[in-house]
Amino acid sequence: MLLPIIDISNQPLSIDFIKSLDLIGEIILRIPDFNNTSLLTQFLETYQLDKYWLFPIKEIVPNDIENIIQFLDQGAQKVVIPASNILTNDSISTLPADRLAVNINSSELCNEELSKKLAGLVSGYLVTDVDLESISGKFFQDLSNFIQNVQKTSDVLTKFGIILQHEKSEIKYSLNLVQHLSTISADLVVPIKNLTLDSDNNSLLSVADALTCTLTSDRPDGLFTTIVVDERGVALGVVYSSTESVREALKTRKGVYQSRKRGLWYKGATSGSVQELKKIDADCDGDVLKFTVKQFGTGFCHLNTRTCFGGSKGLTALEETLQSRKVSAPPGSYTQRLFQNPDLLRSKIMEEADELCSATTKENIAWETADLLYFALVKCVANDVSLTDVEAHLDKRAKKVIRRPGNAKPQWDISAKKTMEIDGDTKDKQIPISKSDTIKMQKFKLSEIDSIKRTSLLKRPIINSDDIMARVRPIINDVRNKGDAAIIEYTAKFDKVQLNTPVISAPFPPEAMALDDVTRRAIDQAYDNIYKFHDAQYDRSTLVVETMPGVVCSRFSRPIERVGLYVPGGTAILPSTTLMLGIPAKVAGCKEIIIASPPRKDGTVVPEVLYVAHKVGASKVLLAGGAQAVAALAYGTESVPKVDKICGPGNQYVTAAKMFAQNDSSAMISIDMPAGPSELLVIADNTSIPTYVASDLLSQAEHGTDSQVVLIGVCLTPEHLANIEREIHEQASRLPRVDIVRESISKSFILQVNNMNEAMKFSNDYSPEHLILHIDDAEKWVNAVENAGSVFIGAYSPESCGDYASGTNHTLPTYGYARMYSGVNTLTFLKHITAQKLTKQGLKDLGHTVMRLAEIEGLEAHRNAVHVRIRDLENE
Numbered sequence: 001m002l003l004p005i006i007d008i009s010n011q012p013l014s015i016d017f018i019k020s021l022d023l024i025g026e027i028i029l030r031i032p033d034f035n036n037t038s039l040l041t042q043f044l045e046t047y048q049l050d051k052y053w054l055f056p057i058k059e060i061v062p063n064d065i066e067n068i069i070q071f072l073d074q075g076a077q078k079v080v081i082p083a084s085n086i087l088t089n090d091s092i093s094t095l096p097a098d099r100l101a102v103n104i105n106s107s108e109l110c111n112e113e114l115s116k117k118l119a120g121l122v123s124g125y126l127v128t129d130v131d132l133e134s135i136s137g138k139f140f141q142d143l144s145n146f147i148q149n150v151q152k153t154s155d156v157l158t159k160f161g162i163i164l165q166h167e168k169s170e171i172k173y174s175l176n177l178v179q180h181l182s183t184i185s186a187d188l189v190v191p192i193k194n195l196t197l198d199s200d201n202n203s204l205l206s207v208a209d210a211l212t213c214t215l216t217s218d219r220p221d222g223l224f225t226t227i228v229v230d231e232r233g234v235a236l237g238v239v240y241s242s243t244e245s246v247r248e249a250l251k252t253r254k255g256v257y258q259s260r261k262r263g264l265w266y267k268g269a270t271s272g273s274v275q276e277l278k279k280i281d282a283d284c285d286g287d288v289l290k291f292t293v294k295q296f297g298t299g300f301c302h303l304n305t306r307t308c309f310g311g312s313k314g315l316t317a318l319e320e321t322l323q324s325r326k327v328s329a330p331p332g333s334y335t336q337r338l339f340q341n342p343d344l345l346r347s348k349i350m351e352e353a354d355e356l357c358s359a360t361t362k363e364n365i366a367w368e369t370a371d372l373l374y375f376a377l378v379k380c381v382a383n384d385v386s387l388t389d390v391e392a393h394l395d396k397r398a399k400k401v402i403r404r405p406g407n408a409k410p411q412w413d414i415s416a417k418k419t420m421e422i423d424g425d426t427k428d429k430q431i432p433i434s435k436s437d438t439i440k441m442q443k444f445k446l447s448e449i450d451s452i453k454r455t456s457l458l459k460r461p462i463i464n465s466d467d468i469m470a471r472v473r474p475i476i477n478d479v480r481n482k483g484d485a486a487i488i489e490y491t492a493k494f495d496k497v498q499l500n501t502p503v504i505s506a507p508f509p510p511e512a513m514a515l516d517d518v519t520r521r522a523i524d525q526a527y528d529n530i531y532k533f534h535d536a537q538y539d540r541s542t543l544v545v546e547t548m549p550g551v552v553c554s555r556f557s558r559p560i561e562r563v564g565l566y567v568p569g570g571t572a573i574l575p576s577t578t579l580m581l582g583i584p585a586k587v588a589g590c591k592e593i594i595i596a597s598p599p600r601k602d603g604t605v606v607p608e609v610l611y612v613a614h615k616v617g618a619s620k621v622l623l624a625g626g627a628q629a630v631a632a633l634a635y636g637t638e639s640v641p642k643v644d645k646i647c648g649p650g651n652q653y654v655t656a657a658k659m660f661a662q663n664d665s666s667a668m669i670s671i672d673m674p675a676g677p678s679e680l681l682v683i684a685d686n687t688s689i690p691t692y693v694a695s696d697l698l699s700q701a702e703h704g705t706d707s708q709v710v711l712i713g714v715c716l717t718p719e720h721l722a723n724i725e726r727e728i729h730e731q732a733s734r735l736p737r738v739d740i741v742r743e744s745i746s747k748s749f750i751l752q753v754n755n756m757n758e759a760m761k762f763s764n765d766y767s768p769e770h771l772i773l774h775i776d777d778a779e780k781w782v783n784a785v786e787n788a789g790s791v792f793i794g795a796y797s798p799e800s801c802g803d804y805a806s807g808t809n810h811t812l813p814t815y816g817y818a819r820m821y822s823g824v825n826t827l828t829f830l831k832h833i834t835a836q837k838l839t840k841q842g843l844k845d846l847g848h849t850v851m852r853l854a855e856i857e858g859l860e861a862h863r864n865a866v867h868v869r870i871r872d873l874e875n876e
């Protein structure tokens with residue numbers, strides 16, 4: 001174990017260098033004091049160290065204690081304080097001994113009184129003021145006596161280090177001495193100067209040397225036996241290391257070892273089972289190394305098992321099984337059912353927790369705990385949380401100096417309930433289930449997550465398309481074979497509506513589209529705005545370009561003749577989607593517009609939808625939803641004419657049916673895009689108004705339990721973030737669709753970033769359906785948007801305006817497809833036809849080029865079509 005010292009005021013230090021030190025030891029951070037800690041906070045945020053001690057230059061005063069506790073709670077291993085300071089300042093002795101170290105100078109080593117007083121109060125010693133040039137046998141003797149005194153009087157596990165000064169007062173490097181006391185000498189010390197040259201590889205090499213020069217090998221070939229363990233400490237296998245392989249491991253931050261037969265061994269280079277290096281530790285007597293890694297691929301062993309000692313067991317095995325079920329599960333898999341049904345999972349977790357509380361025997365408690373762990377782990381895996389993530393929290397909590405009182409929340413507080421009953425208030429005897437739990441998004445800091453986590457945040461919830469396709473295929477086949485009868489059958493099955501006839505044709509009965517004035521005026525205004533914006537998109541002119549004299553190319557557009565527009569209606573009725581699809585189709589001049597939407601419970605069409613259908617000139621409305629509606633539009637039935645293109649959003653069955661029909665050449669159909677569950681990404685800074693930010697997030701979260709909303713907070717103060725979170729909870733709790741929101745919000749997340757560039761980079765990688773810029777100077781950042789369906793600029797542009805009435809379209813690409821698809825627009829309903837006209841001279845001039853290219857391709861008939869004409873022209 002090395003204790004390298006870094007002076008945090010020497011910034012900026014190379015990240016690679018610091019990370020390498022962090023991989024091999026506990027870094028001692030030299031800080032000015034605990035009074036002004038902004039530099040330290042910034043340093044910790046930048047370098048994200050795994051293990052570090054804090055070593056202030058100034059003495060501790062009582063006012064510092066609160067800050068010290070805060071840093072210990074945040075993850076500092078120890079605070080190093082001058083011995084005299086500890087003995088005279090009572091408030092310091094209130095800090096736990098396992099989190100305190102002292103620095104003493106070499107003359108204090110022979111002070112037996114001091115060692116006795118300090119023993120038990122602290123768990124670390126840094127000997128300072130040691131001059132490397134004059135280090136002598138006396139120093140080592142004093143140190144040895146001191147250590148023995150301490151160990152005699154204290155049972156606290158203690159670490160010792162010396163800080164050597166080499167050139168004048170420069171701080172050099174410290175080594176843990178406990179194991180190496182007998183062998184320590186100046187040449188075992190790697191001056192810090194060599195380690196801090198710069199960020200190039202040479203400095204990294206020195207870090208490896210610093211580690212291995214403290215080791216001894218018990219092998220004739222000088223290699224170090226190396227145990228490889230996963231992040232949870234499970235042994236994967238045994239290998240060997242050399243200084244060179246450690247250098248490579250630190251340089252690449254991967255598992256690199258020394259094969260006894262083949263030299264340097266980059267684990268996984270051929271098999272793909274690579275490892276991300278997390279830590280290198282030396283054992284207690286410095287002759288064995290331990291590499292902690294994150295293992296990828298099939299596993300560590302060449303026999304394709306995870307470990308060289310066979311397959312996994314217990315929680316590790318369960319986690320592996322759940323992860324593989326998430327990717328693909330055998331038919332009828334219960335775990336798969338849990339992944340797909342969060343309500344069921346929630347109920348099972350509650351049920352098992354309750355059963356565990358009632359269990360009394362040893363066997364029963366073990367049994368119920370196993371049940372609860374299974375369901376808890378399903379929840380984790382469903383949300384990309386690993387056992388390592390869970391254990392990291394446990395470790396972090398174990399380090400907390402301040403403990404929470406641990407009282408139960410009111411709704412779970414059985415003793416309080418009992419008291420209420422005794423007091424005669426039995427109104428609320430039943431312990432309510434967690435309906436009143438805070439509605440909150442998960443939270444991450446970009447600087448704290450690794451690239452794997454970042455990638456997982458960019459992903460949308462996995463849809464098992466095989467499973468959905470398997471459900472959709474028979475529905476489509478039935479509609480193809482049985483026509484209207486199948487539509488009626490499936491509408492009865494899925495929508496619980498018995499239809500007589502599935503279609504109503506224009507002219508639609510006025511009473512079926514009668515609206516009150518306010519509603520009609522709202523739809524009319526929305527219609528006018530959307531029409532205006534989509535009409536402006538239509539360039540009706542013909543594009544004409546003379547590419548060379550006598551060669552004229554042109555392009556003109558024509559509407560797609562027959563289009564089917566799917567208007568979702570499962571959980572919400574969406575007349576607005578009728579506007580968004582119908583208006584561009586009308587503007588484009590489509591001759592036949594057929595609208596499909598699930599019927600109301602009484603078997604009728606929503607009057608608002610019918611009113612819009614009438615306004616856009618639809619010829620028919622199909623009273624059906626889901627795959628059966630898409631199939632009817634794609635293949636046609638007795639009463640539904642087949643269309644050429646199907647547009648519109650919908651749930652996973654609708655999307656799967658559209659994809660199926662598009663891939664079936666016998667359907668001869670195209671689709672707009674895969675538009676699935678609604679999404680919103682908000683970028684907010686401290687100028688944003690929490691009420692607005694929360695309201696926007698909730699506006700999309702209420703669409704469905706599968707909607708995903710993301711908040712990227714740019715340098716948000718803790719207070720601002722807390723205000724947004726409070727608003728989310730309070731506004732959500734008042735919504736009629738609170739149950740939907742509770743679920744979608746719990747799957748959504750907040751990502752805190754340090755600047756707008758990070759925010760825009762994440763947003764572009766995520767490619768959201770909707771992007772809201774709740775930031776200062778929002779307009780300026782529009783230039784940086786690379787991928788998004790639609791952008792909403794500034795505090796007064798809520799996404800709802802784009803959903804309904806401002807003019808832009810709300811049928812937009814989701815699931816990251818904004819990377820390559822546009823939202824629905826007038827061009828969606830047009831196709832472009834190109835034409836050309838060549839004059840005689842034009843053909844003469846271009847002909848030889850065409851003939852040569854046809855010759856290269858060996859297509860003689862192509863060449864001849866030009867040749868016969870040129871021959872005639874040359875004879876003219």
Ligand SMILES: NC(=O)c1ccc[n+]([C@@H]2O[C@H](COP(=O)([O-])OP(=O)(O)OC[C@H]3O[C@@H](n4cnc5c(N)ncnc54)[C@H](O)[C@@H]3O)[C@@H](O)[C@H]2O)c1
Nearest residue numbers: 494568569570571598625626649650651677678810811812
């Ligand atoms: N991206 C966009 O532009 C946009 C716009 C509006 C809505 N949306 C999204 O569209 C979706 C609408 O979904 P919805 O469910 O409310 O309505 P929907 O109309 O898409 O689906 C309802 C239909 O699904 C079918 N169905 C239901 N359960 C089924 C099952 N088990 N097997 C086979 N078929 C089944 C039924 O026939 C029902 O009519 C939401 O996810 C919403 O977020 C997206």
Ligand SMILES: N[C@H](CO)Cc1c[nH]c[nH+]1
Nearest residue numbers: 574576577678679803810
């Ligand atoms: N926001 C949805 C598209 O993702 C569209 C919509 C319709 N009604 C309300 N919103």
Ligand SMILES: [Zn+2]
Nearest residue numbers: 678699700803
């Ligand atoms: Zn919406």
